[in-house]
Amino acid sequence: MTSDIERVYRDESRRVLATLIRLLGDFDLAEEALQEAFAAALVQWEHDGVPANPRAWLISTGRFKAIDQLRRRARYDASVAALVHEMDGASWPVTPIDGDGVEDDRLRLIFTCCHPALAADARIALTLREVCGLDTEAIAHAFLVPPPTLAQRIVRAKGKIRDARIPYQVPSRADLPDRLDAVLHVIYLVFNEGYSASSGDSLTRPDLSAEAIRLARLLVDLLPESEAIGLLALMLLHEARRDARQSSSGDLVLLDEQDRTLWDRELIDEGCALVQRALALGPPGPYALQAAIAAVHGEAPRADATDWEEIVGLYDLLMEAAPSPVIELNRAAAIAMRDGEEAGLTLLDAILERGDLADYHLAHSARGALCRRLGKNAEAITSYRRALALATQEPERRFLQRNIGELEALSS
């Protein structure tokens, strides 16, 4: 029985919570109601067995528990009394508690947690807490912040949702592109934190990436927009290479040196199919294009069999859709592969000269690699040193130090 309830908790608790938030209009009250509903289930299901529709049972039990709770509070607080009356009356709308209604609630929850009126770091924390159900400790650990700081962020965000009345709704068609962008951004940040942790001695935190992929799958199920599909494809294609991008000693292995037999073929196939699906839905956005680039890499059996012509073409489209110095840098690296190192270096130096990427360690590291391939060892050492001064992640620092060491050995 306990394992049955555990299974229901795992499968249903986030859905039940999303609906309770809509019914009760309050995150904290809904969370309490969720816990109480499961506590009640533990007792009652022991005798009566798991009901036919456990989700509906939990939602209605949670709602009653919350109303009880409010009634108890109302004895001390007149302002709550009016609310109880409002919720208790026959006027309470009869809401569907399974089928479409519930899935809409999950989408409402995602859009509310990722609302642009919330602070950026709070959006991430709130989404992982409420939508994914991670506990505060785990989120704090993943983002290397003290748990009280993270808890504070969540409390503030919930406070703003309540006080500024951020609505619990899926945005209208007109607002959707912008708001969806904010959601995708949160998911991608979570993934990247798991894929390429911004600091610390381990290269990746797979749990966070898995959570981001789960979220994106949910979003694609609920709202199959091109960019949502593109983001899911992009993350799967990156995830497929996870085992290959780190050596057994924990060092960084670049794409062209990776052992491609370590790539997860299933993920690559799924990613490539999703790219096709995203591209078929209309002019591709930045996520679909980045996924398409990752798909071209994924389909190349060897590094020297990469279709660089195709990749440069996709970067050109990406520069039109979402121009940025980092995209320009990646395009320069692709040009270096298609037209030779000199051509790439000329472009890269022009970008660095503008100063946009002066503090970006990967720009200097890329320059070091191009100079090294051209035999300009002294210049390569200078660029790698500049990168080393800016890099914070241990495996990346070791990678740079190794290159500097090898080049110094050559020139001495």
Add this chain to the structure above:
Amino acid sequence: MKYLCLIYDQEAKWATMSKAESDAIYAEYGAFTNSIKESGHYIGGNPLQPTHTGTTVRVRNGKISTTDGPFAETKEQLGGYYLIEAKDLNEALQIGSRIPSARSGSIEVRPVQAM
């Protein structure tokens, strides 16, 4: 629910503006105000005199101290406000984004605390 839309813009720009330019902006404000009166969102609103007409007053240990000018020197200055009625933050932000100064300055949208 009531929201206060605080209008921040660069005051210095007004000094260098031609009459035709400032007339156009006033006309735009007039049209915006009428539109939110008609839609029932308007509660109140006013432009403010420039910051140099402002005075900041504080009481510390029972003593009043008065200083010239606004509380804080900022790049954009508070130049006016609307008090509006909106059903939620999304609607309030939508209205705020239609205030003419949103395109040159910025609008802070704050929920009014119910007392």
